[in-house]
Each structure stands twice: as C-alpha cells, then as structure tokens.
Amino acid sequence: MSETIFHTKGLTKVYRSGAQEVHALRGVDFRAARGEFIVILGPSGSGKSTFLNIVGGLDTATAGEAWFEDHQLTTLDERGLTQYRRDHVGFVFQFYNLVPSLTARENVALVTEIARHPMSPDDALALVGLTDRRDHFPAQLSGGEQQRVAIARAIAKNPEVLLCDEPTGALDSATGIKVLEALAEVNRRVGATTLVITHNAAIREIADRVLRFADGRIVEETVNATKKSPAEVSW
Amino acid sequence: MVISPLRRKVLRDLRRLWAQVLAIALVLAAGVATLILGNGAYSSLYETRARYYDDYRFADIFADVTRAPRALLGDIREIDNVLAAEARIVKLALLDMPAMVEPGTMLMVSLPEKGGRGLNLLHLRQGRLPDPQSAREVVVSEGFAAAHRLRPGAPLTVLMNGQRRDLLVTGITLSPEFIYALGPGEMMPDPRRFGIAWLPRPALEAAFDLEGAFSNVVLKLAPGASVDRTIEALDRLTAPYGGAGAVARKDQISHAFLDAELKQLSAMVKVLPPIFLLVAAMLVNITLSRLITLEREQIGLLKAIGYSSRAIAQHYVEFVLAIAALGIVIGISAGVWLGVGLAQLYARFFSFPFLIFTRDPQIYGLAAAVTVAAAVAGALLAVRVAVALPPAVAMSPPAPADYRARMGAFRRLFALRQTGVMVTRHLFRWPLRTASGTFGVAMAVAILVASLWSFGSINHMIDVTFTRAERHDALVAFGAPEPARALFAARQMPGVLAAEPFRAVAARISHRALSRKLSIMGKPETPTLSRVLAPDLRPMAMPEAGLILSEALAEALAVRPGDRVTVEFLEGARRTVTLPVSGLSLGYVGLGAAMEITALNRVMGEGALISGVALQIDETGQEAFYVAAKTTPKTGFVAVTALTVARFKETLAENITVMITVYVGLAAIISVGVVYNFARIALSEQGRELASLRVLGFTRGEVSGILFGELATVVLAAQPVGWLFGYVIAFGMVQAFSSDLYRVPFVIGPEVYVTASLIVCVAALASAWAIRGRINNLDMVEVLKTRE
Structure with a gap:
C-alpha cells in the first residue's frame, strides 16, 4: 500500500443526551492512502457521518486517535481544526450549500481567496465542465450543476482530502452520474484522497475500496480490483 | 381553561x-x-x-408707575371689564446678609388686601402673615428661605432706599406671581441672590416715601374681556404718573x-x-x-x-x-x-x-x-x-433567493472580496429592509443630534454674551436716573478699574401696525464694557442719531436698516419721535434696541442722565466693592457677571446630566432594537451559508465579519442620514422655541455629530456582541444534513 494520509486508532464518539448515552462510534481503526477513492456505506445511525465529521475536523472524538499526515486531529482545538479544514480539506454537501448571492465563479473564488495554493476558479469550473455557466447564480442552475459547482469549490484549493456526504442524495440518476464523473475526474487529476458517504450501494463499484459501517464500527471492507467508471454504474 | x-x-x-x-x-x-x-x-x-x-x-394685567396717588385706583376700577384692581408697592431692595458677601436683591411687595378682594394671594407654607400694624414683620418666598435656611423668627436685614432695615421673618410663602422667580439682570433663577418679601403696605410706604401712593397696579378682568383695550385705557390713566406701560x-x-x-x-x-x-x-x-x-x-x-x-x-x-x-x-x-x-x-x-x-x-x-x-x-x-x-x-x-444584480463597477470601486460581495448583494436583495434598518439607526442618531446640539449652542450664547458683548464684571443699576457725574462717583468706588455709563429708557417702538415695548439702551459711542455686536460678532459703534435693533426686534417689527420707526418714550417727558434704524445687532435674550447715550438723552429732551454703570473690577478689591455698592443709596441692584454665568452653568450642568441620560437611553433603545433585530434576521437568513463557510475553513472571526459587515454598512450608512434628520429637527426646534424672551443661536459643531454617532455605534456594537455567541455556535454538522 502507498503512503498513508489518514489513520485512526480506536476512534470513539459518545453523545450524551440527558442521562442517555449514544455510542456513535465504537473504536474505529482506519487507514487511507494518498489518492485513494473510498466509498463508505451503511444504514442511518451506523456512525459513518460521525466518522466523516471527525476526520473532516468538524467534530471531536470522545476517545481514540485520528491522524492526518503528522497532525493528530484529536488534539487540535477549535482554531487548529479550522486551519486544518481551510488548508487540507474539501467538502461536498448533500444540499450543495452554495452561497445564493454569489455566482458559480464567485462561489469558487470564495474559497480560493483564503487558500494557500489554489487553482484558478476558472480551472476548477473547467474540471467539472461548467465553464460556460460560471456567471450564473445558484438559483439559475440545476441541482446537478449546483453540485458540480460545489465540487469545483471543494477542489479549487487543491485539497489533500475531499469529503463528500451523500453528494448524489438529492439528485436523479442521470445527474448523479455526472456528479460522480466529476468526482472521479477530480480524484484522478488532483490526486485528493476522496471519501464518499452514500446510501447508494451502486456507487461502490467506482471506488478503490468500500467500507461498510454498522453500529459504530467498520464491519466490512472490500477492495475493488477493477474500478468501474461512473458511466457504467446505474441505479 | x-x-x-x-x-x-x-x-x-x-x-x-x-x-x-x-x-x-x-x-x-x-x-x-x-x-x-x-x-x-x-x-x-x-x-x-x-x-x-x-x-x-x-x-x-400688571403695570408699574413711578408714583401714583391712591385715588387713581378708583378710576382704574372704572375701566370696562375690570373685576378687581389692587394698588401695590413693588420695589427692589438690597440684601444685607451676614453670611453672604456677594450682592443680592430682594423684591419688596406690599401684602395683598384681605377679605377676598386682593389679587396674587399668598400661599402660606410656614408661620403666619405679618401683623398689618408692624413695620418690621415680613414673609419671604420659599426658595429664598430654603437657600438661606430661614425659618419663622429669623432676622432679615435689607437696604431699602439706601436705609438699613432689620426685619423679622414671620412666615414662608409662595405666590402665583413668582412661580419662576427671575432676579433683575439674571438669566436663571437663583434663590440665594434673589428673593421676594411681602410686607404690610404702611411699612413700605414709609420706607419708599410713598405715603398715600402706589408704584404698581394689578388688574383682574372679566372673562373674555379685551386685554389690549384695557391696557390702552390703563396706560392713559397711568401715563401722568410715570406709567411705563402695562403688560399682559x-x-x-x-x-x-x-x-x-x-x-x-x-x-x-x-x-x-x-x-x-x-x-x-x-x-x-x-x-x-x-x-x-x-x-x-x-x-x-x-x-x-x-x-x-x-x-x-x-x-x-x-x-x-x-x-x-x-x-x-x-x-x-x-x-x-x-x-x-x-x-x-x-x-x-x-x-x-x-x-x-x-x-x-x-x-x-x-x-x-x-x-x-x-x-x-x-x-x-x-x-x-x-x-x-x-x-x-x-x-x-x-424558491431560492434570486440574485441577479450585476455590480461590476461597484465591486471594482471598492475592490470587494467575495465576502464583501455577499454582504453587498444581501443588502441590495432586501432594499426595503435595508432602508428600514438604516432609517431606524438614523433616527437614533437624529434624536441625539437634536438634543445634544442645544448644549453647544447655549455655551456659544454664553460665550458671545459674556466674553464679547457684556464684558463687564459687575453692573450697578441705579434706583432712578442720576446725573452723569454719578459715573465719576462710581469710578471712585473701591476695586473699580473702569466704569462705563448706560441709560435704560422704557419705550414703545412701533412700525406700521407692529409694536413692542422694551428698554432702549444708551451707550457711549464706542462702548468697551457693554458692547453691541453685529451678527458677524464684530463690535458695533453707536450711531450718531439712529437706533440699532436686535435682529429679533427687527423681525418682530418687520423693519430693515434705513427704515424709520416711531419711538414713544414711557419715561420723563414721554416724547414721541421717529428715528432711523441704523443697523441690526445680534441678541439672544429678550428684544434689544441701543443708541448713543447723548443722542438718547437729547431725543428724550433730558439732560445728561445715566441709569447705571458697567464696571470692570479688580479681583482683589471685589469684596470691598460689594460692600460699597450695597451701601450706596443710589444702587437699585447689582448684577455680578461671574455669579450670573456660574449660576447659569450650574443649572445647565444639573439638567445636562438628566437630559443626556434620558436621550442617550432613548437613542440606545432605538439602536439596540434596530441593530439586534436586524442582526437576528440576517443571521436567521444566512445562518446556513455562514455555517457552510465555517465548514469550508473560514474562521469564526471571518464568518462574524460577514454578518457584522452587513450591520456595519447599515449603521454607517445611517450616520449621515441621521445627522441630516437631526439637523432638520433641531432647526425646527429653534424656529419653534424662538420667542421675544430668547432666541437660541443655531450652532451645531462637529462634536455634536461625532458624539451622537459614537453613542449609536457603541449601542450597535453591544447588540452585535450579543449575537456573537450565536455565530460562534453555528452548527456545522447540521448544515451538511439539512435543507433550509
């Protein structure tokens, strides 16, 4: 296996609500290599989103360790986590979360303005095939287009990690495939380690590796010997 | 239920x-x-x-006369619609209090008649009324008694007509005539240096040589009676006895x-x-x-x-x-x-x-x-x-908020970053709301400008009046006009460095159908201690023959320089002359008319008389001067500039704290109300965007910056609007408050705008601070999962 970019050891997350304790993660051990495309599957409440949130620096663990390269995420404070997200992580959300008052290009520029080694917003939009829509506002774009803008925004900073939580969840099949193509393309071109959470088992075929979460643990790990291209997938 | x-x-x-x-x-x-x-x-x-x-x-109706026989009262009562008339003796006396060095004045008034016929009845607060037969029993006004801690039984010494009288306080009273008790030559009531004393008539008759006579008459009219016509009739009756014109x-x-x-x-x-x-x-x-x-x-x-x-x-x-x-x-x-x-x-x-x-x-x-x-x-x-x-x-x-605004030029002009673009577009997306917020904050600024300006203006008024115009340290007004040589006597008084005479003559000035009653001041050709200022604040020389009118008077009479006015003197030979208006002067308190003193005496047909002197006094000789001024029989009253100004500033300072607290409170309520609501709404609308930005790696500071940027834009845009509103309101107030009593100069210095803006900005900052916690705790995990 090539160079490790992420690893976690015994990652545990317990939510307390009143007297009740909810164990969202029960000691997850995980390792990801640079440039890997990983799909995470699992039912609701299996802990996959909590896991993504902790390795993405949005949430803190109750116990265990999470490492990004030589940064131990589990020891970083709020400020450190913000800096980590800013410098290394790209996020893609289920509902795109574009800023409605900014055009496609401006939404991308929003991130490139604060990034250390960004690509140009135009290049990022070209990567997702939206060059000719760059001056449109989100309200003037289709759902698929908005999600591709979100991907362009996520990768424009040249992140080491791209985290996607249900990126096709709000899209129909044809549009979803376009978005997956954009993700696969970006993964190949930029070399960002990509973690994609999905309910959609069909997507597993485009991954290097597939993890299945259940009850706060990784219960199954499959390595795809041959990846399919998104166009070959259907759901 | x-x-x-x-x-x-x-x-x-x-x-x-x-x-x-x-x-x-x-x-x-x-x-x-x-x-x-x-x-x-x-x-x-x-x-x-x-x-x-x-x-x-x-x-x-109130009228002063020099000396009228009591028999005249019968004629006065005969005037149509007069329900009651009372002849009184009202005279100034000088205070002689052991604990008070500075000069003080007492207005001596004869007690109202008994038996329900009297006017301006007294309300006894403590003690009893003087025995009608007593020559030394007196009741005094409550404010004066409080200022000097006088109680019934206390002694009181005054100089009446130059003679020392030891009186005995038997009671403390209030009078409807002196609800606001302003001493002669003063700008603010000062109960320490001015009081009112009521004595039985015989005591005053004796003290002021007014046996069988009176010096003041007050009238009560039937409801609906014409005040002007009664005054005319009364003036006709009192004119031969030195009546200086009745006032309503x-x-x-x-x-x-x-x-x-x-x-x-x-x-x-x-x-x-x-x-x-x-x-x-x-x-x-x-x-x-x-x-x-x-x-x-x-x-x-x-x-x-x-x-x-x-x-x-x-x-x-x-x-x-x-x-x-x-x-x-x-x-x-x-x-x-x-x-x-x-x-x-x-x-x-x-x-x-x-x-x-x-x-x-x-x-x-x-x-x-x-x-x-x-x-x-x-x-x-x-x-x-x-x-x-x-x-x-x-x-x-x-439907998602639709933004289509192009703002290329705007953006290049301000070199906006994307976050700046967000702020600007969001503000323009809801123009009505942005305008409302701006208007609200502007009103907070306006309230402050419209209330704070007056202090600066009053200071300006004091400065102009007492450092440029009335530059004397003290002013001695004689009980009655004196020959010009009284000036030399004044110069000989202890502590006096310089003296300048003045003549004050009651007169009615009219132009066409408009007329005003006031005192015409006669001053030396180039006065130095009591000067008249032009509207541009330059001292004016007294013209050889004409009158200088204050702007307020010129306005009231609708005259311009070069016009001629009719002057009816209400003293001495009571001549009526026409005089040219030679110039206009600045004047904040009362109506003013001035002319050269010898010219004034000439047109009155009198010799060289003076009504008093303006004095410059050596600080070390001050106390000696006070004593001398008090004991000079000629002295009617003494006004000390420093005391007048100090009292004025003291009163102002007392009010300023209360007023500023109230107005700052009111302005803060508006600013906080507007800014806080505006912020909460902006946060509610953009919370999701801001949380997304936090996920993308924007720091708390950067994210707060976007929301605060929006608030700051609204608050800053509101400032000039608020200044303008405030200016307009203040201007309206000046117009509304200007009267013959006083006119306030309209001066708004930059410090007024700065203070108003600072206060509002601090209130806005406090409101922004109140929602900072909400911005810091934006739920980043939630926004990944939910649609708005």
Whole structure:
C-alpha cells in the first residue's frame, strides 16, 4: 500500500443526551492512502457521518486517535481544526450549500481567496465542465450543476482530502452520474484522497475500496480490483 | 381553561423569540413613555398652573408707575371689564446678609388686601402673615428661605432706599406671581441672590416715601374681556404718573417662562413618540415578515387542514398585540416613573404649592391606542403575505433567493472580496429592509443630534454674551436716573478699574401696525464694557442719531436698516419721535434696541442722565466693592457677571446630566432594537451559508465579519442620514422655541455629530456582541444534513 494520509486508532464518539448515552462510534481503526477513492456505506445511525465529521475536523472524538499526515486531529482545538479544514480539506454537501448571492465563479473564488495554493476558479469550473455557466447564480442552475459547482469549490484549493456526504442524495440518476464523473475526474487529476458517504450501494463499484459501517464500527471492507467508471454504474 | 393550539403557539413564539420581542417592546415602550411623559407633564403643569392662578386670584394685567396717588385706583376700577384692581408697592431692595458677601436683591411687595378682594394671594407654607400694624414683620418666598435656611423668627436685614432695615421673618410663602422667580439682570433663577418679601403696605410706604401712593397696579378682568383695550385705557390713566406701560399676563416673566416650558413639552410630544412608533412599526414588519417566511410550511399545513386565512392572520396579529401589550406596560410604568422625576425637576424650578399629577385615563388610553395601531400597522403588510399564500404553494419550500444584480463597477470601486460581495448583494436583495434598518439607526442618531446640539449652542450664547458683548464684571443699576457725574462717583468706588455709563429708557417702538415695548439702551459711542455686536460678532459703534435693533426686534417689527420707526418714550417727558434704524445687532435674550447715550438723552429732551454703570473690577478689591455698592443709596441692584454665568452653568450642568441620560437611553433603545433585530434576521437568513463557510475553513472571526459587515454598512450608512434628520429637527426646534424672551443661536459643531454617532455605534456594537455567541455556535454538522 502507498503512503498513508489518514489513520485512526480506536476512534470513539459518545453523545450524551440527558442521562442517555449514544455510542456513535465504537473504536474505529482506519487507514487511507494518498489518492485513494473510498466509498463508505451503511444504514442511518451506523456512525459513518460521525466518522466523516471527525476526520473532516468538524467534530471531536470522545476517545481514540485520528491522524492526518503528522497532525493528530484529536488534539487540535477549535482554531487548529479550522486551519486544518481551510488548508487540507474539501467538502461536498448533500444540499450543495452554495452561497445564493454569489455566482458559480464567485462561489469558487470564495474559497480560493483564503487558500494557500489554489487553482484558478476558472480551472476548477473547467474540471467539472461548467465553464460556460460560471456567471450564473445558484438559483439559475440545476441541482446537478449546483453540485458540480460545489465540487469545483471543494477542489479549487487543491485539497489533500475531499469529503463528500451523500453528494448524489438529492439528485436523479442521470445527474448523479455526472456528479460522480466529476468526482472521479477530480480524484484522478488532483490526486485528493476522496471519501464518499452514500446510501447508494451502486456507487461502490467506482471506488478503490468500500467500507461498510454498522453500529459504530467498520464491519466490512472490500477492495475493488477493477474500478468501474461512473458511466457504467446505474441505479 | 383550554388554550387553543394556535394561541399556545403564540405563547411559545414569544418565549422563543424573547430577545427580539423585548427589543421591539422597548422601542414601543419608549414611544408610550415619551407620549405619557409629554402629555402628562403638559397637562400636569397646565392644570396646576390654572388651578393655582384661579385659587390665588392671579392678575391679568400688571403695570408699574413711578408714583401714583391712591385715588387713581378708583378710576382704574372704572375701566370696562375690570373685576378687581389692587394698588401695590413693588420695589427692589438690597440684601444685607451676614453670611453672604456677594450682592443680592430682594423684591419688596406690599401684602395683598384681605377679605377676598386682593389679587396674587399668598400661599402660606410656614408661620403666619405679618401683623398689618408692624413695620418690621415680613414673609419671604420659599426658595429664598430654603437657600438661606430661614425659618419663622429669623432676622432679615435689607437696604431699602439706601436705609438699613432689620426685619423679622414671620412666615414662608409662595405666590402665583413668582412661580419662576427671575432676579433683575439674571438669566436663571437663583434663590440665594434673589428673593421676594411681602410686607404690610404702611411699612413700605414709609420706607419708599410713598405715603398715600402706589408704584404698581394689578388688574383682574372679566372673562373674555379685551386685554389690549384695557391696557390702552390703563396706560392713559397711568401715563401722568410715570406709567411705563402695562403688560399682559402673557408677558409677565414668570408666566412667560412657564409658557416656554409648556411649548417645549408639546414640541417633544410632536417629535419623539412618532419617531419611536414609526421605528417600532418597522421592526414589527421586518421581524414578522421573517417569521412568516420561516413558518411558510406551517402556514400551508394549517390552511391544508382547514384553518381559515382569517384565523392565521389573527394568529400573527395576536403575536404582535402581545408585543404591543408588553411595550405598553413597560412604557406606562416608565412614563409614570419619569413623570414623577420630571415633577421633582419642576418643583426645583417652579414654585407651586401643589402639583396636580394628571392621571387622566385618556392620556394612557391614547398612548395605548396609538401604540397598538403602530404595531398592527407594521404587522399588516407582513400578515398579508401569510394570508395570500395558497396552501399547496406554502407547503413546498420557497424558491431560492434570486440574485441577479450585476455590480461590476461597484465591486471594482471598492475592490470587494467575495465576502464583501455577499454582504453587498444581501443588502441590495432586501432594499426595503435595508432602508428600514438604516432609517431606524438614523433616527437614533437624529434624536441625539437634536438634543445634544442645544448644549453647544447655549455655551456659544454664553460665550458671545459674556466674553464679547457684556464684558463687564459687575453692573450697578441705579434706583432712578442720576446725573452723569454719578459715573465719576462710581469710578471712585473701591476695586473699580473702569466704569462705563448706560441709560435704560422704557419705550414703545412701533412700525406700521407692529409694536413692542422694551428698554432702549444708551451707550457711549464706542462702548468697551457693554458692547453691541453685529451678527458677524464684530463690535458695533453707536450711531450718531439712529437706533440699532436686535435682529429679533427687527423681525418682530418687520423693519430693515434705513427704515424709520416711531419711538414713544414711557419715561420723563414721554416724547414721541421717529428715528432711523441704523443697523441690526445680534441678541439672544429678550428684544434689544441701543443708541448713543447723548443722542438718547437729547431725543428724550433730558439732560445728561445715566441709569447705571458697567464696571470692570479688580479681583482683589471685589469684596470691598460689594460692600460699597450695597451701601450706596443710589444702587437699585447689582448684577455680578461671574455669579450670573456660574449660576447659569450650574443649572445647565444639573439638567445636562438628566437630559443626556434620558436621550442617550432613548437613542440606545432605538439602536439596540434596530441593530439586534436586524442582526437576528440576517443571521436567521444566512445562518446556513455562514455555517457552510465555517465548514469550508473560514474562521469564526471571518464568518462574524460577514454578518457584522452587513450591520456595519447599515449603521454607517445611517450616520449621515441621521445627522441630516437631526439637523432638520433641531432647526425646527429653534424656529419653534424662538420667542421675544430668547432666541437660541443655531450652532451645531462637529462634536455634536461625532458624539451622537459614537453613542449609536457603541449601542450597535453591544447588540452585535450579543449575537456573537450565536455565530460562534453555528452548527456545522447540521448544515451538511439539512435543507433550509
């Protein structure tokens, strides 16, 4: 296996609500290599989103360790986590979360303005095939287009990690495939380690590796010997 | 009792949005409080005065004469419509108090007649009235007694007509004639240096050589009688006895100052409450609009399950009515509390035997009705949207906010980053709301500008009056005109460095149908101690023959330099002449007319007479001068500039703290109310965007910066607008308050704008600070999962 970019050891997350304790993660051990495309599957409440949130620096663990390269995420404070997200992580959300008052290009520029080694917003939009829509506002774009803008925004900073939580969840099949193509393309071109959470088992075929979460643990790990291209997938 | 679910929702909404609800309720409360305070104080003061006047038979007409035989009173009583007339002796005396070095004046007044026929009756607070046979028993005004800690039984020494008299205080009283007791030559009441004493008539007759005569007459008229015609008739009768022209009640000093106060209160009621109610209506509108947008789907659902549009409208109106009710309760409490405070303030300035604090339900009812109307008016526009929503449309999420504005030029001009673009586009996306917020903050600035300017103006007035015009240290006014050689005697007094004579002659100046009664001042050709200033503040030389009129007088008579006016002298040979108007002068207090002293004596047909002297005094010789001035028989009264100015500033300083606290409080309520609500709405609309930015790696500071940038833009844009509004309001106030009594110079220095803006910005910062916690705790995980 090539160079490790992420690893976690015994990652545990317990939510307390009143007297009740909810164990969202029960000691997850995980390792990801640079440039890997990983799909995470699992039912609701299996802990996959909590896991993504902790390795993405949005949430803190109750116990265990999470490492990004030589940064131990589990020891970083709020400020450190913000800096980590800013410098290394790209996020893609289920509902795109574009800023409605900014055009496609401006939404991308929003991130490139604060990034250390960004690509140009135009290049990022070209990567997702939206060059000719760059001056449109989100309200003037289709759902698929908005999600591709979100991907362009996520990768424009040249992140080491791209985290996607249900990126096709709000899209129909044809549009979803376009978005997956954009993700696969970006993964190949930029070399960002990509973690994609999905309910959609069909997507597993485009991954290097597939993890299945259940009850706060990784219960199954499959390595795809041959990846399919998104166009070959259907759901 | 079963509470319907919608009503329960109202209660929960109120609890959930308590901070915004409170902010709006406070703005409404400020409107209610100022309305109650203004209307309440107005009617309290008005009714107290009316009752006082009625119960104590306050006169309608007042006239001074030099010396008139008591027999004249019979003729005066014969004038049509005169219900009662009383001949009095009213004369100035000098105080001689062992504990007081500085000069003080006592107005000696003969006691009103007994048996229900007298006028200007006294209200005895302590002790008893003097024995009519006694030559030394006296009752004194309450303020004076308090300032000197006099109680019945205390001795009191005065110099009447140059002679020392030891008197005995038997009682302490109030009089409707001296509710506002202003001493001669003073600008503010100073109960320490000016008091009123009432003595039995015979004692005063003896002291002032007025046996069988009187020096003052007061008249009570039948209701509806013509004051002007009575004055004409009275003046005809008194003219041969040195009558200097009668004055109507409206020109009587104490009454006129009360009128000015009433005028100010009614102006306050016209300006302040509407501002608050307007801003509150606006806040209700923007807050409710946002609430309805957020509850769109619930509204659709309610309609779908069969609630009528009317029930839904009623639901939101109830929410607003609850806010209004809270505002009314707070406002009424604050209004009553402030009312008591104002009444205490009045008690310091105005001497009333009682104060009727109006609890007229109409005042409260009006305040409540206006407040509810303002709140509901603000709600209606927003509620209309809820009513118009078809259920099917309402249940689907709203279309995404559509931004299409191109702002290339704007953006290049300000070199905006993307976050700046967000701020700008969001502000332009809701132009009405942005305008409302700007307007609201502007009104806070305006209230401050319109209240703070007056202090600067008053300082300017003092500075101009006492360092440029009246540059003397003391002014001695003689009891009666003296030959010019009295000037040389004055120069010989201890401590006197320089002396300058003046002549003051009562006269009526008229031009066409307009006329005014005042004192014409005669001054040396180039006066140095008591100067007349041109409107550009340059000292003016006295013309050889013409008159210099103050701008206020010229305006009142509608004359310009070069015009001729008729001057009817009310003293001496009582000549009537026409004189040219040679120039216009600046004058803030009263109406002024000046001419060269020898020219004045010449046109009057008198020899070289002077009425008094303006003096420059050596500081070390001050006390010796005070003693000498007091014991000179010629002295009518002595005004000491430093004491006048000090008293003025002292009074101002007392008021300034109260006024600034009140106005800063009011402005802060508006700024906090507007900025806080604006911030909460902006956060509610953009919370999701901002949380997304946090996920993308924006720091808390950067994210707060976006929201605060929006607030800052609104607050900053509001400043010049507020300055302008404030300027306009202040200008309106100057126009409204200008009277023959005084005119306030309209001076607004940059410090007024700066102070107003600083106060509002601090209040805005505090409100922004209050929502900082909400920005810092934006839920990043939530935004990944949910659609708005």
